[in-house]
Amino acid sequence: MTLEIQNVSKKYDRNKYGLKDFSLTINKGILGLLGPNGAGKSTLLKMIATVSTPTQGNIILNKNNIVKDANYMRKQLGFLPQDFGVYQNLNAFEFLKYMAAMKGVGGKNLNTKINQLLNGLNLMDAAKKPIGSFSGGMKQRIGIAQALLNDPKIIIFDEPTVGLDPEERVRFRNLISELANDAIIILSSHIVSDIDTIADEVAVMKNGTLITKGHQDAIIEKVKNKVFEISIAKENYQKFKEQHIVISTNRKTEKLLVRYISDQPVENSIQQIANLEDAYLYLTKAS
Ligand SMILES: Nc1ncnc2c1ncn2[C@@H]1O[C@H](COP(=O)(O)OP(=O)(O)OP(=O)(O)O)[C@@H](O)[C@H]1O
Numbered sequence: 001m002t003l004e005i006q007n008v009s010k011k012y013d014r015n016k017y018g019l020k021d022f023s024l025t026i027n028k029g030i031l032g033l034l035g036p037n038g039a040g041k042s043t044l045l046k047m048i049a050t051v052s053t054p055t056q057g058n059i060i061l062n063k064n065n066i067v068k069d070a071n072y073m074r075k076q077l078g079f080l081p082q083d084f085g086v087y088q089n090l091n092a093f094e095f096l097k098y099m100a101a102m103k104g105v106g107g108k109n110l111n112t113k114i115n116q117l118l119n120g121l122n123l124m125d126a127a128k129k130p131i132g133s134f135s136g137g138m139k140q141r142i143g144i145a146q147a148l149l150n151d152p153k154i155i156i157f158d159e160p161t162v163g164l165d166p167e168e169r170v171r172f173r174n175l176i177s178e179l180a181n182d183a184i185i186i187l188s189s190h191i192v193s194d195i196d197t198i199a200d201e202v203a204v205m206k207n208g209t210l211i212t213k214g215h216q217d218a219i220i221e222k223v224k225n226k227v228f229e230i231s232i233a234k235e236n237y238q239k240f241k242e243q244h245i246v247i248s249t250n251r252k253t254e255k256l257l258v259r260y261i262s263d264q265p266v267e268n269s270i271q272q273i274a275n276l277e278d279a280y281l282y283l284t285k286a287s
């Protein structure tokens with residue numbers, strides 16, 4: 001199973017591109033799509049999900065051009081849009097039944113399937129409650145459940161962990177990992193910790209273009225031996241920030257503990273083990 005995005009552009013306005021000449025090949029497993037706000041993540045995912053069409057370029061799934069043959073994608077797609085709205089008056093069970101009917105999913109196993117999903121997403125207690133009464137995290141989880149009703153082979157989740165508490169994040173991770181043997185899964189986020197423990201590969205994008213794609217280790221390699229920590233006086237921080245890529249600061253009583261990236265560390269810095277967050281911030285801030 002292969003999904004090829006070939007030189008895809010999306011032009012929203014005369015001078016406004018959501019995506020620009022973007023190419024990426026995606027194989028089975030979990031791809032984490034990382035990028036700051038406005039990078040073009042949703043623009044890309046909507047085109048893969050065939051709810052938006054490229055201005056230019058092609059998207060090929062297993063040799064089928066889905067820009068021309070959207071149904072080929074739709075038949076095997078599970079999609080959670082970023083702005084997923086739900087029907088407030090239906091309860092969770094009714095809503096999944098409704099979505100199943102719209103997707104043409106039926107059969108005698110449907111109720112079992114719905115119960116499995118409600119269980120897997122910890123919504124069993126809420127099965128008979130109207131969705132209008134759900135918390136944000138519960139709404140997000142029912143959105144995830146509807147995307148999985150048809151046992152999709154291409155699963156696209158745009159910011160799936162928004163609103164999920166730590167316990168639900170772990171549950172989500174486990175659920176997704178189980179599906180990854182047999183499907184292409186794309187998860188977007190602007191928060192590294194949402195995807196770093198789960199993604200087989202990571203793609204980093206910014207300004208509608210791909211900055212890098214690969215295994216996490218290969219991406220981290222880009223900042224290897226460049227991450228340092230130093231304690232500086234608060235009044236010196238502004239100047240320091242202008243000269244280095246700062247990853248984080250930690251307020252101590254008198255001083256600031258600063259984690260930063262540099263080819264030429266200042267005196268008394270202590271080298272740190274680089275992680276994906278360092279690499280992500282380096283790649284999206286520096287370029
Ligand atoms: N319908 C639209 N009309 C005009 N411009 C748009 C439209 N949708 C998105 N854009 C612009 O395209 C760019 C990419 O937006 P997109 O929503 O794809 O980013 P994103 O990476 O998903 O961001 P976020 O993390 O905030 O969800 C942004 O500059 C955005 O303003």
Ligand SMILES: [Mg+2]
Binds near residue numbers: 041158
């Ligand atoms: Mg988005």
